[in-house]
Amino acid sequence: MLKAIRRFFGERASGEVARKRMQVVLMHDRVDLTPDIMEALKNDILAVLSRYMEIDNKTIRVDLEKGKEYTALVSNVHIKRVYRRAATS
């Protein structure tokens, strides 16, 4: 009964919760990207981008996203300013 009330107030069924959690866990397991590697990847992306534009370092996010038939690497970066000319390294 208590459960039914909780469901009524928008708590998802535990089976569905499990499925969603497993989707994320398996995706990470399969790609085999540890948090360390993700962090390194993030720093590398940041380094490349900052050669062309000024970036808000604190806002960068790198995530894996699962589509129906693909896994995507999605990165969200806030740009402060784009340089007129690409800086030559």
Next chain:
Amino acid sequence: MAGKTIVVTSGKGGVGKTTTVANIGTTLAKKKYSVVLIDADIGLRNLDVVMGLENRIVYNLVDIIEGKCRMQQAMIRDRKLANLYIIPAAQTREKNAVQPEQMKTLCAELMEEFDFVLIDCPAGIEQGFKNAVAGAQTALVVTTPEVSAIRDADRVIGLLEAAMLHDIHLIINRLNQKMVKKGDMMSTQDIVGLLAVPLLGVVPESEDVVVSTNRGIPLVHDRGSRAGVAFQRIAARLNGENVPLDDNGAEGFFGRMKRFIWS
């Protein structure tokens, strides 16, 4: 080679590998195929007690591999079926007493004589797993509808594919249809969707399994058991028979009547 070697694996322990091996093996033997079951769980043998043959063990798998006995001497014949044998694991040895190459050779030899060689894989993904998988052409991955079992199953599927074993089938054990209906358990479709491996069958959660292992008589001998029927259908599908995949724990009126009469 005449026969086929099939490994039953799961990653996680306690999901029903041994029960699956015992019941599929017994069903295939009842269909008049010659079958040998190998317990590859060295140090933690269990297939013998599930089959009710624990009193007859003299030699074991490691004895064969080390040449201490002939292959026939370590094979124990089933109590009921003359064309069903088991090769027990060694109980007082370590997993690295066997090498993958030796298992390959053994499986090849057994396939000359038997239609089906079923291997009960140990839990885990170390040496014991590599040994159990080495000689197989087909893998059955057993999971239960729980997050830990599913995650481990996914790991194992990855490792099987890395070992170039691509004929992989999924068995979902201990599905509780009532809980699925309430939304408190992942459904068959959920699990197949997550693991992306073809489904061989679903076994409903049942107290019969405990009773059958208590007695040491595989479930499929008991015609009144729903879980037993599920294992029979799985074995038939494995054998290439056309049995529809509708046994996800639901059962019609006639099924219930039949079960009532047999029990």
